[in-house]
Amino acid sequence: xxxxxxxxxxxxxxxxxxxxxxxxxxxxxxxxxxxxxxxxxxxxxxxxxxxxxxxxxxxxxxxxxxxxxxxxxxxxxxxxxxxxxxxxxxxxxxxxxxxxxxxxxxxxxxxxxxxxxxxxxxxxxxxxxxxxxxxxxxxxxxxxxxxxxxxxxxxxxxxxxxxxxxxxxxxxxxxxxxxxxxxxxxxxxxxxxxxxxxxxxxxxxxxxxxxxxxxxxxxxxxxxxxxxxxxxxxxxxxxxxxxxxxxxxxx
Amino acid sequence: xxxxxxxxxxxxxxxxxxxxxxxxxxxxxxxxxxxxxxxxxxxxxxxxxxxxxxxxxxxxxxxxxxxxxxxxxxxxxxxxxxxxxxxxxxxxxxxxxxxxxxxxxxxxxxxxxxxxxxxxxxxxxxxxxxxxxxxxxxxxxxxxxxxxxxxxxxxxxxxxxxxxxxxxxxxxxxxxxxxxxxxxxxxxxxxxxxxxxxxxxxxxxxxxxxxxxxxxxxxxxxxxxxxxxxxxxxxxxxxxxxxxxxxxxxx
DNA sequence: GCCCCTCATTTGTCCTACGATTATCGGCCT
DNA sequence: AGGCCGATAATCGTAGGACAAATGAGGGGC
Numbered sequence: 001x002x003x004x005x006x007x008x009x010x011x012x013x014x015x016x017x018x019x020x021x022x023x024x025x026x027x028x029x030x031x032x033x034x035x036x037x038x039x040x041x042x043x044x045x046x047x048x049x050x051x052x053x054x055x056x057x058x059x060x061x062x063x064x065x066x067x068x069x070x071x072x073x074x075x076x077x078x079x080x081x082x083x084x085x086x087x088x089x090x091x092x093x094x095x096x097x098x099x100x101x102x103x104x105x106x107x108x109x110x111x112x113x114x115x116x117x118x119x120x121x122x123x124x125x126x127x128x129x130x131x132x133x134x135x136x137x138x139x140x141x142x143x144x145x146x147x148x149x150x151x152x153x154x155x156x157x158x159x160x161x162x163x164x165x166x167x168x169x170x171x172x173x174x175x176x177x178x179x180x181x182x183x184x185x186x187x188x189x190x191x192x193x194x195x196x197x198x199x200x201x202x203x204x205x206x207x208x209x210x211x212x213x214x215x216x217x218x219x220x221x222x223x224x225x226x227x228x229x230x231x232x233x234x235x236x237x238x239x240x241x242x243x244x245x246x247x248x249x250x251x
Numbered sequence: 252x253x254x255x256x257x258x259x260x261x262x263x264x265x266x267x268x269x270x271x272x273x274x275x276x277x278x279x280x281x282x283x284x285x286x287x288x289x290x291x292x293x294x295x296x297x298x299x300x301x302x303x304x305x306x307x308x309x310x311x312x313x314x315x316x317x318x319x320x321x322x323x324x325x326x327x328x329x330x331x332x333x334x335x336x337x338x339x340x341x342x343x344x345x346x347x348x349x350x351x352x353x354x355x356x357x358x359x360x361x362x363x364x365x366x367x368x369x370x371x372x373x374x375x376x377x378x379x380x381x382x383x384x385x386x387x388x389x390x391x392x393x394x395x396x397x398x399x400x401x402x403x404x405x406x407x408x409x410x411x412x413x414x415x416x417x418x419x420x421x422x423x424x425x426x427x428x429x430x431x432x433x434x435x436x437x438x439x440x441x442x443x444x445x446x447x448x449x450x451x452x453x454x455x456x457x458x459x460x461x462x463x464x465x466x467x468x469x470x471x472x473x474x475x476x477x478x479x480x481x482x483x484x485x486x487x488x489x490x491x492x493x494x495x496x497x498x499x500x501x502x
Numbered sequence: 503g504c505c506c507c508t509c510a511t512t513t514g515t516c517c518t519a520c521g522a523t524t525a526t527c528g529g530c531c532t
Numbered sequence: 533a534g535g536c537c538g539a540t541a542a543t544c545g546t547a548g549g550a551c552a553a554a555t556g557a558g559g560g561g562c
Contacts, residue, residue: 026544026545026546027545027546028322028545028546032326051511051512051513052512052513053512061546061547062546062547062548063547063548063549064315064318064545064546064547064548065545065546065547067315067319067513067514068318068319068322068545071279071319071322071323071326072322072323072325072326073326074323075283075322075323075324075326075327075350075352076326076327081512081513081514082512082513082554082555083511083512083513083514083553083554083555084510084511084512084513084553084554084555084556085511085512085513085554085555085556086511086512086513087512087513092432093432093435093436095436096347096349096350096436097432097433097436098347098349098350098436099326099347099349099350101326118431118432118433119433121380121384121431121433121434122431122433122434124380125376125377125379125380125381126376126377128376129372129375129376130376133372180369180372180373181343181344181348181369182348182369182370182372182373183372183373184344185344185346185347185348185349277513277514277515278514278515279514279515302542302543302544303543303544304542304543312515312516313515313516313517314516314517315514315515315516315517316514316515316516318544318545319514332543332544332545333523333524333543333544334522334523334524334542334543334544334545335522335523335524335525335541335542335543335544336523336524336525336542336543336544337542337543337544338543338544
């Protein structure tokens with residue numbers, strides 16, 4: 001469509017800025033970011049995904065860069081390509097939501113209470129079980145990391161440091177302590193999503209993270225009491241879920 | 252150059268065989284598969300990862316193909332590349348285990364009871380919660396799919412059809428019915444891994460899948476009884492875990 | 503009217519060249 | 533002699549052109 005070249009002029013500028021703003025080590029990862037964000041925000045739900053030639057021209061990069069970015073999107077399940085047919089955006093059910101990039105694009109650009117609730121529905125499955133495993137499996141270093149996270153949370157209650165990062169540190173340390181690589185893999189996912197989640201829950205009512213409840217989890221793990229750890233963590237995240245529920249009752 | 256067609260037959264190493272055997276739609280995905288398998292099997296734990304030029308030469312493909320394959324590996328977290336420094340395999344903790352390709356490479360090539368146990372430790376977190384959600388959220392089509400899976404399992408008990416695929420169908424249907432895209436995303440992961448898991452557990456003692464326990468889960472979901480569904484599913488996977496535990500007690 | 507065939511479009515693959523980055527080595531200054 | 537510094541080369545990053553392969557679409561022949 002000739003419409004593209006001219007009519008998307010504004011859109012292109014918008015994109016270019018986005019690509020330029022990201023301090024990307026190379027053009028390919030910049031393209032990956034730009035295209036990824038565009039896809040998850042639904043830009044191609046109506047119009048078809050551009051061809052390699054169109055992308056290259058619109059962004060002023062070589063076809064090599066374009067192809068490599070598209071291949072990376074393919075690897076993350078966002079698109080699929082066939083000769084003569086062009087590249088097509090895959091249905092959202094194919095997207096790899098456990099990829100840190102995909103999740104970041106989603107949360108940065110398409111944040112919704114709905115998405116936040118679904119994510120915490122996942123957390124309430126994962127983290128209590130991870131806490132139970134950690135109670136059994138943890139080594140000294142793991143426990144030290146958990147307690148360090150808790151200590152930082154206490155410090156931030158007095159205004160020292162970033163409460164968000166402290167909270168993330170705590171939850172990530174527990175996932176790590178589970179000793180299970182599948183849980184460990186969720187580190188980046190949980191970290192990415194907590195940045196959105198906590199920012200939101202803290203905004204609701206000056207709601208500061210409940211340190212006592214966090215301490216209960218840490219103590220249960222230290223005592224190697226898996227059932228208590230599971231229950232404590234479940235309690236912790238259950239609170240977040242009800243908080244979200246009261247704010248936006250599901251349809 | 253027309254000789255490319257012949258040139259693939261040169262005295263190549265064992266790699267070529269692997270690449271040639273994979274019925275891949277294109278060279279890039281063949282390279283992706285070859286390199287991915289080589290990485291997860293630990294081929295580069297001792298030696299360094301080859302440069303783009305070396306890979307291209309060894310496999311008789313162009314540098315473009317090599318680069319695109321490496322980019323896809325990067326997107327899946329297996330490697331990272333820096334100028335002059337070459338491409339390096341990332342520590343296993345960075346690999347995206349929730350990527351269907353990565354998981355398949357791992358299970359096909361590096362199967363171990365340890366890995367199987369860790370995977371089922373993940374299942375026991377996910378699936379009971381998914382069943383509980385499904386009990387609340389499921390629509391008619393979801394329930395029909397779950398019951399179809401159950402029916403196929405019953406049919407296979409009489410020798411009709413593949414029991415493995417029926418079991419997979421059942422579990423996947425429940426994940427789908429949860430209505431949560433994060434759980435839905437685990438479809439491919441669970442399907443891939445169950446193919447290894449069930450094949451193994453069935454081998455232990457002519458152990459055929461317990462249909463009564465599966466039916467209990469389905470009934471609880473149909474009755475919209477989340478707690479009962481969660482407990483029933485937990486029971487189901489707990490059995491598998493103890494089965495694995497008896498066979499290979501953890502170190 | 504139906505079938506086959508040509509043609510155009512788009513991804514797939516190859517190639518060559520050059521730019522950017524940085525580890526390494528050799529020489530120079532102190 | 534030892535440490536600092538610049539040249540060097542290896543490697544990924546980017547550009548751009550050419551052709552192959554696949555495939556949907558439309559035109560020509562019967």
